[in-house]
Amino acid sequence: MLIASWRLNLRPVLLTLLLAAVSLAQDKNPHTSADDVDAGARIFRSHCADCHGLSGQGGKGPDLTTGQFYHGSSDAALLYNISEGISGTAMPSQFFSVDQVWQIVAYVRTLSVKGSAKAPPGNALQGAQLFRSKGCVNCHLVRGEGGVKGPELSFIGSQRPVAQIRKSIEDPNAEVDRAFWMADIILEDGTPYKGFLLNEDTYYAQMLHPVKGLVTLPKRNFRKFEIQKTSSMPSYQGKLQEEEMQNLVAYLWSLQRARRTE
Numbered sequence: 572m573l574i575a576s577w578r579l580n581l582r583p584v585l586l587t588l589l590l591a592a593v594s595l596a597q598d599k600n601p602h603t604s605a606d607d608v609d610a611g612a613r614i615f616r617s618h619c620a621d622c623h624g625l626s627g628q629g630g631k632g633p634d635l636t637t638g639q640f641y642h643g644s645s646d647a648a649l650l651y652n653i654s655e656g657i658s659g660t661a662m663p664s665q666f667f668s669v670d671q672v673w674q675i676v677a678y679v680r681t682l683s684v685k686g687s688a689k690a691p692p693g694n695a696l697q698g699a700q701l702f703r704s705k706g707c708v709n710c711h712l713v714r715g716e717g718g719v720k721g722p723e724l725s726f727i728g729s730q731r732p733v734a735q736i737r738k739s740i741e742d743p744n745a746e747v748d749r750a751f752w753m754a755d756i757i758l759e760d761g762t763p764y765k766g767f768l769l770n771e772d773t774y775y776a777q778m779l780h781p782v783k784g785l786v787t788l789p790k791r792n793f794r795k796f797e798i799q800k801t802s803s804m805p806s807y808q809g810k811l812q813e814e815e816m817q818n819l820v821a822y823l824w825s826l827q828r829a830r831r832t833e
């Protein structure tokens with residue numbers, strides 16, 4: 572058991588050492604020819620576009636066209652983040668060779684458009700006030716304050732492009748992450764349970780209940796079991812004036828990770 576886990580943990584350690592060695596030896600991308608960029612583009616379309624958009628404009632992952640990278644902007648940092656992924660986030664690690672990752676880095680560089688990191692229109696300070704007065708804070712945690720009925724938004728500005736942030740507010744149902752599907756359960760004895768469905772198999776359903784926390788319920792006791800794939804967030808389309816919407820988006824966009832400079 573001990574040996575097994577030691578072996579399991581070895582791969583990232585070795586990879587880190589390898590990458591450290593590579594990036595020490597080679598801080599600059601050695602693969603930047605037109606052919607390299609083409610090869611990188613092909614990998615990007617098949618492995619990255621799903622989250623970062625076909626032209627890097629962002630989606631489930633951040634906009635990669637701004638030329639600014641929160642997790643490090645040097646060639647070595649990009650090489651590392653694209654190989655290793657970013658732990659604790661949806662950004663996965665990849666199994667490409669170092670040469671291939673350099674080709675991806677070369678392509679990602681071509682996506683940068685100068686000046687596209689401009690702040691969106693709107694007043695972020697007023698947006699912060701709206702975030703409270705419109706009740707967003709009841710469901711969303713921002714930097715240690717707020718509710719947990721929705722995802723934490725502390726760094727949403729570096730995780731999603733502006734258009735996606737706005738869309739989440741106007742049309743929450745457009746795309747609901749599986750983690751936010753709701754289970755609506757009534758037990759044989761009449762007890763209701765409603766919360767985020769975490770897991771289910773043939774016999775059990777596991778949910779995150781807003782009051783009871785993590786609960787595992789045996790399905791044989793269910794009188795009702797419905798899964799709602801719609802968002803529990805209300806749509807604010809038409810409930811906010813255009814200026815208010817812009818202020819909210821400006822506020823959320825301002826919630827960014829500190830940038831690493833190297």
Ligand code: HEC
Pocket residue numbers: 614615618619620621622623631632633635639640641642643649652653657660661662663665675679726729730828
């Ligand atoms: C499943 C979705 C997903 C896939 C697939 C994905 N990414 Fe990401 N990526 C993310 C998310 C989410 C982040 C933001 C992490 C954070 O900061 O919270 C990210 C961050 C990054 C960053 C760092 C951005 C910064 O500001 O420092 C780079 C560079 C990047 N991705 C490139 C890629 C490349 C290249 C690929 C394909 C080889 C890829 N990603 C595949 C979701 C994804």
Ligand code: HEC
Pocket residue numbers: 702705706707708709710711720721722727731736739740743744746747748751802803804805807819823
């Ligand atoms: C009743 C709880 C609730 C309220 C109130 C609420 N939200 Fe949400 N919000 C959620 C849930 C749940 C999700 C995740 C499911 C989804 O995608 O809609 C979400 C998703 C989001 C996302 C997308 C997050 C991501 O990771 O892409 C943004 C942005 C957001 N909300 C902003 C707001 C703003 C701004 C307000 C106030 C105007 C607000 N929310 C009010 C529950 C809420």
